[in-house]
Amino acid sequence: MRGLVIKSTGSSYIVRLDDGSDVECHIKGNFRIRGIRSTNPVAVGDYVEVSLTGDAGPTAQAVLQQSGLTGDAGHIGWITDVCERRNYIIRKSTNLSKESHILAANIDQVALLVTVNHPATSTTFIDRFLATCEAYRVRAILIFNKTDLLTDEELERLAELRALYESIGYETMAISAKNLTDKVGLLRLLQGRVTLFSGNSGVGKSTLLNALFGREVTRTGKISDVHNTGMHTTTFSEMYCLSDEGGQPTQGWLIDTPGIKGFGTIDFEREEVSHYFPEIFEASRECRFGNCTHTNEPGCAVQEKLITGDIAISRYESYLSILNDSTEGKYRA
Ligand SMILES: Nc1nc2c(ncn2[C@@H]2O[C@H](COP(=O)(O)OP(=O)(O)OP(=O)(O)O)[C@@H](O)[C@H]2O)c(=O)[nH]1
Numbered sequence: 421m422r423g424l425v426i427k428s429t430g431s432s433y434i435v436r437l438d439d440g441s442d443v444e445c446h447i448k449g450n451f452r453i454r455g456i457r458s459t460n461p462v463a464v465g466d467y468v469e470v471s472l473t474g475d476a477g478p479t480a481q482a483v484l485q486q487s488g489l490t491g492d493a494g495h496i497g498w499i500t501d502v503c504e505r506r507n508y509i510i511r512k513s514t515n516l517s518k519e520s521h522i523l524a525a526n527i528d529q530v531a532l533l534v535t536v537n538h539p540a541t542s543t544t545f546i547d548r549f550l551a552t553c554e555a556y557r558v559r560a561i562l563i564f565n566k567t568d569l570l571t572d573e574e575l576e577r578l579a580e581l582r583a584l585y586e587s588i589g590y591e592t593m594a595i596s597a598k599n600l601t602d603k604v605g606l607l608r609l610l611q612g613r614v615t616l617f618s619g620n621s622g623v624g625k626s627t628l629l630n631a632l633f634g635r636e637v638t639r640t641g642k643i644s645d646v647h648n649t650g651m652h653t654t655t656f657s658e659m660y661c662l663s664d665e666g667g668q669p670t671q672g673w674l675i676d677t678p679g680i681k682g683f684g685t686i687d688f689e690r691e692e693v694s695h696y697f698p699e700i701f702e703a704s705r706e707c708r709f710g711n712c713t714h715t716n717e718p719g720c721a722v723q724e725k726l727i728t729g730d731i732a733i734s735r736y737e738s739y740l741s742i743l744n745d746s747t748e749g750k751y752r753a
C-alpha cells in the first residue's frame with residue numbers, strides 16, 4: 421500500500437498511509453534511487469510503497485508515541501519502493517564532499533529562514549541555497565526572522581538585503597517568529613502547499629512552525645552565547661499537516677528540518693552555474709562570447725554591471741564560489 425513519509429530518522433521512517441494511520445518502517449534491502457547518489461535513499465515528502473509486517477512492538481510504539489503520532493499507529497512495515505519524485509532539494513554536507521543529502525522530496529516551495537544576526541546567515545549560504553532551488557525549479561521565499569532583536573544598523577542591513585533579493589525576483593518578508601503579527605498572511609502563503617523550512621541552526625524554523633500551529637508541535641533550542649549560533653536542536657526532518665489549524669481551512673504541509681551549516685551545491689557543470697543566478701544569466705546575454713564565464717573575458721556584460729553596481733558583489737562572489745567548486749571537483753575526478 422501507498423503512503424507519505426512524514427518523518428525520517430535516518431534509520432527508520434514514519435509513513436502516513438492513505439487511510440490516515442501511521443506506520444514505522446524500515447527499508448527493505450538496499451535499494452537505491454535511480455541516478456541519485458545520496459546518503460538517504462528515502463526522504464521526507466516521498467511517496468512510498470509499504471508492506472506491513474505486523475503489529476508494532478514496544479520500541480516502534482515508543483517511537484510513534486514520542487513523535488506525538490496517534491491514529492492506528494499499531495503497525496510496522498517495510499518500505500519496498502519509492503514512487504517517482506516530482507522534485508527534490510539536495511545538498512552536499514560540505515562544498516567538496518561526495519555524499520549528498522536529500523532535504524525533502526515533492527515540495528511546492530522552500531521557505532529559507534535567515535537572520536541578519538543571532539545567528540548571522542551569510543549571503544554565500546543564501547545564494548547557494550537559492551541557486552539549488554533554481555536548478556531544481558522550486559520556488560523559494562526568503563523569510564528574515566528575529567526582527568525584534570536587530571539594532572538600527574542591522575535593520576538597515578535587513579532592508580538592503582530584502583531590496584537586493586526582491587530586485588532579483590525573490591519574494592521576501594521580515595518577521596519575528598516570537599511575536600508573529602501577520603500569521604494570517606503567512607498561512608495564506610503556505611495554504612495548500614508543501615513547504616520546506618530550511619536555514620542555519622538557530623534561525624527559528626521550529627519556533628516559526630510552533631507559532632503557525634499555535635502550539636508546540638516541535639522542540640526549539642537556544643542560541644549559544646559563546647558562538648552566537650544554534651545548538652542543532654531539531655535532529656530529524658518531519659512534516660506537519662496544516663489542515664484546519666488556527667481556524668483557517670488550510671490544507672498544506674510544513675517540513676521542519678535540522679539546521680544546516682554549509683550548503684554544498686551538487687555537481688553543476690561550469691557553464692550552467694550562471695543559469696541559477698537569474699540576474700547574472702540575464703546580463704550574460706550581452707557578453708561578447710557565448711561561453712563567457714564572466715571571470716576575465718573581454719566584453720563581459722556581467723563585469724560591467726558589477727562596476728555600475730547593477731549586480732551585487734556578494735552575489736557575484738557566491739557565483740564564483742560555486743564555479744570554483746565545480747572546477748576543483750573536476751580536478752579531483
Ligand atoms: N527574539 C527572538 N528569538 C527567536 C525568534 N525566533 C526564534 N527565536 C529563538 O531562537 C532560538 C532558536 O530557535 P529554534 O526555533 O530552535 O531554531 P531552529 O532554526 O529550529 O534551530 P535548529 O533546530 O537547531 O536548526 C530559540 O531560543 C528561539 O526562542 C524571534 O523571532 N525573536
Ligand SMILES: [Mg+2]
Nearest residue numbers: 625626653654
Ligand atoms: Mg529546529
Ligand SMILES: [Zn+2]
Nearest residue numbers: 707712714720
Ligand atoms: Zn560574461
